[in-house]
Amino acid sequence: MGKQLAFPLNTKVALGRDDFFVSAANELAVATLEDNAAWPDGKLILMGPAASGKTHLAHVWAGEVGAQIISAHGLAACDIPQSAAGPLVVEDIDTLEARDETALFHLHNLMLAEGHALLMTSVTAPTALKIKLPDLASRVQGTSLVRLEAPDDALLAVVLMKMFADRQINVPAGLLDYVLPRIERSFAAARSFVDELDARALQEGRAIGKKLAGDILKRGTT
Numbered sequence: 001m002g003k004q005l006a007f008p009l010n011t012k013v014a015l016g017r018d019d020f021f022v023s024a025a026n027e028l029a030v031a032t033l034e035d036n037a038a039w040p041d042g043k044l045i046l047m048g049p050a051a052s053g054k055t056h057l058a059h060v061w062a063g064e065v066g067a068q069i070i071s072a073h074g075l076a077a078c079d080i081p082q083s084a085a086g087p088l089v090v091e092d093i094d095t096l097e098a099r100d101e102t103a104l105f106h107l108h109n110l111m112l113a114e115g116h117a118l119l120m121t122s123v124t125a126p127t128a129l130k131i132k133l134p135d136l137a138s139r140v141q142g143t144s145l146v147r148l149e150a151p152d153d154a155l156l157a158v159v160l161m162k163m164f165a166d167r168q169i170n171v172p173a174g175l176l177d178y179v180l181p182r183i184e185r186s187f188a189a190a191r192s193f194v195d196e197l198d199a200r201a202l203q204e205g206r207a208i209g210k211k212l213a214g215d216i217l218k219r220g221t222t
Contacts, residue, residue: 021158025149026053032146033061036087036117040144043111043118045093045126048148051187053159054121057148058089061119072120075100075107084110087117093140094124098132105136150185159187163194169208178210182217193217 022030029046036044048054062069067087070078073095084107096104111118122129126145131137151159157176164171183189196216201208 021155021162023152023155023158025152025155026057029057029146029148033057033119036061036065036119039117041112042115043108043143044120045140045143045145046119046121046148047125047145048121048123049150049187050123051159051191052148052151053187054123054148055091058091058119058121062087062089065117067117067119072096072100072104075103078103078107080107080110083107084114084116088119090118090120092122093120094122094129096129096131101131101133101136105133105139108136108139151187151190153180156180156183156185156187156190159190160194163191167194167198169194169198172209175208175210175213179213179217182214 029048032039032044033046036042046054046058058069061067065087067089068083069089069091070083072090072093075090075096076099080103088107088111090104090107093104108118120140120143126141126143129137129140131140157180160176160179161171179193183193193213193216197208197213200206200212200216206212
């Protein structure tokens, strides 16, 4: 059979609290976010690798406290007083550009002055961020940090199932048991694996199962 052109469907990502699985890899982060009244100075950085669940957990927290969610990239274009009017999530502060730094500095100070909780997310440790504005760098580095750790087997299995569900992929019996011992222990590897499994099943007209999964894993894609 010739290869098909793949027209991927829009992936609907579930971001509700019931879709977030708590395990040893993330239970400290979950507990910390649930008690934002205890955050020193009312602010926190949630750090973790790509696809580790930062966005999901931030959305859960935002929904529970009524927070806005904005991206650090392009922050200079935001209405700072409006953004600081209540609890706030600033996602991906590792993507800050020089023009955004002054905006985050003023936003940070206004949030603290108004007594609103500020949650920031990052893939990079605060001390490793290349922030050029010294006053902002010191404020970010002085912010309490909680990490999402690399996934254990229980969490990785749930993450894979969620990624399959988001893509509306029916998982054959035994596929997870086959994949888990063979895949790299990272969220990025899980996402790469599911992306390629879905794409190749469409392009090659193959059934999703152990044979296709094995071909992908043996090639070292993940």
